[in-house]
Amino acid sequence: MVTLSDVAKKANVSKMTVSRVINHPEQVTDELKLLVFKAMKELNYRPNVAAKALARNRTQIIKLFILEEMSTVEPYYMSLLTGIARELEKRQYSLQLVTQHNFDIGGCDGYIITGMRDQDYEWIGRLEKPVVLFGENHYGYDFIDTDNQKGIKMATKYMLDRDYQQIIFIGIDLNEPFEYSREAGYLQVMQQVQKTPQIIRVSNHSHSAEKIIGKNWRKFPGNTGFVCASDRLALGVERAVMKQQGKVPEEYGIIGHDGVFLDQVADPRLTTIRQDVTKMGEACAKMVLRKIEQVGAPQGERLFVPTLVARETTR
Amino acid sequence: MVTLSDVAKKANVSKMTVSRVINHPEQVTDELKLLVFKAMKELNYRPNVAAKALARNRTQIIKLFILEEMSTVEPYYMSLLTGIARELEKRQYSLQLVTQHNFDIGGCDGYIITGMRDQDYEWIGRLEKPVVLFGENHYGYDFIDTDNQKGIKMATKYMLDRDYQQIIFIGIDLNEPFEYSREAGYLQVMQQVQKTPQIIRVSNHSHSAEKIIGKNWRKFPGNTGFVCASDRLALGVERAVMKQQGKVPEEYGIIGHDGVFLDQVADPRLTTIRQDVTKMGEACAKMVLRKIEQVGAPQGERLFVPTLVARETTR
DNA sequence: GTTTGATCTGTTACCGCTATCAAAATAAAA
């Protein structure tokens, strides 16, 4: 195994200089830097993460809490993980996945938390290492999220553009900020165009949406657009419409939200508000690492603007 | 931070004794063990993973390679991850997720690899640390998998039990062992009951299955059972049947395979061969850790028997 | 009561890296 000392010897400098080239390059002359880089490359030097962690009194570990039940877990967590993992690896950090069933012990340098419900904020506030949330909140915690409001605004406007007359929002029956933001987006656009909004809230399962749409079918005369708070709901709505022999997209438009996995499985394929979840994952990792560097300084929020992917459920 | 020394002082023993209590308890008298445990508890001692790793020349890191494209990635990888993470954490290991886009550098103590295709085995063979595969293979690598053959056998038999006359296997158009095993399971049962088997292979997308079933609809008279190699395919088959006004499950039976996520999204809900992917994840982790302990000794294979979950697509 | 052997516990020396401070080299001011 190639160590710092090996590189140091080869470059005719001290260990410390090599260490500095890696961690504080601004403190080293360009001349020496060059020598050291050359030696590192020639020896194919790989720093020993454990040694670094020990010396700096760090763990080089970030914990990811996924607080939702894994059975209901959205497939997009996989993309989130990919993004986080990619960024952490670049910076020589490891990941530890924490779910309901292993609320645990070992130390870490920071946390990324997602799937929070209101009651979680209390213990989150007591965590002693930097925390970044994936998902908006109103408690002042730093977070990354998609721009929920803008996303649904886009969807609603798109429905209007495509000339659907009656536009209905199918929301998730949950008192969480992301849902409020989405509804707000819908309401704002409806207000702008002076149409009466209509919101139906159901639990986030395709069957719930399907059922409620079926039951209230007579209220949806044709030319109706359904803006849905998730692709799951959109999938359920789509099925309900199809079963009622409603024509998609001619008579009924459907727009989902998320654009990860489910939208492609649907038939016709869902028009959806797509989020780049992987990129958001990277952003979570970057933010928590920056926060660690800055000894816990607040990082604020970062919203990612989603894109509307037009497919087969809108005309 | 509480260290070994703190515990040692409190228990009036040396650091080494404490270390032994943790790593080689059989070498310590019960008397001392009790003292040490008490001290550990009272001080709430948490071992420093980095220090341990450094001293033992280990990384305490396991890398998980997911070789499939993340866009097509099955949601069940999330369950796999959960299982792996849970087990690793118990043993003070961290996880590093490696995908197409960060084929990387840093060291590790072992690998778990999944989503391999034939051409991958070459470089896998060159890895210098213990490897465990998730997914059967014929190259002698240690692996964990679901019992593909038995699963499809169960499905096929179940179709027969439910008195579907013509039973068709919808397979994945891929030259991989798991597919062969599934087909073998189907073929064996068909042979036993002296029925002519019929296999249709398509790429693993719901739309592919839907299309091919639609196109060949006249070949499926009613009283037909479709045994599918994945829930995705089953979903497509289900849609095709519904579109042709076929009655599910009265006239047409459908059984999927995997039982993670998609089966619940379908409507009617899919009868499926369910795997406990989380448990298999745990098994992967256990196996690779054992292999590390045993300096790379072969561990063989371990097949998990899946269960048939009867729902709404079989009568 | 020694001696011997086995079992248990403690001492020492690292593992590879970084913070801290001291020393050397360089630049600026006197």
Place this chain on the structure above:
DNA sequence: TTTTATTTTGATAGCGGTAACAGATCAAAC
């Protein structure tokens, strides 16, 4: 040129564990 300030580099001492060996303890055998 000498003095002083500044920048750059090096020596040292851990970080918290573990392996390897040395020393102590204890029981059985002489």
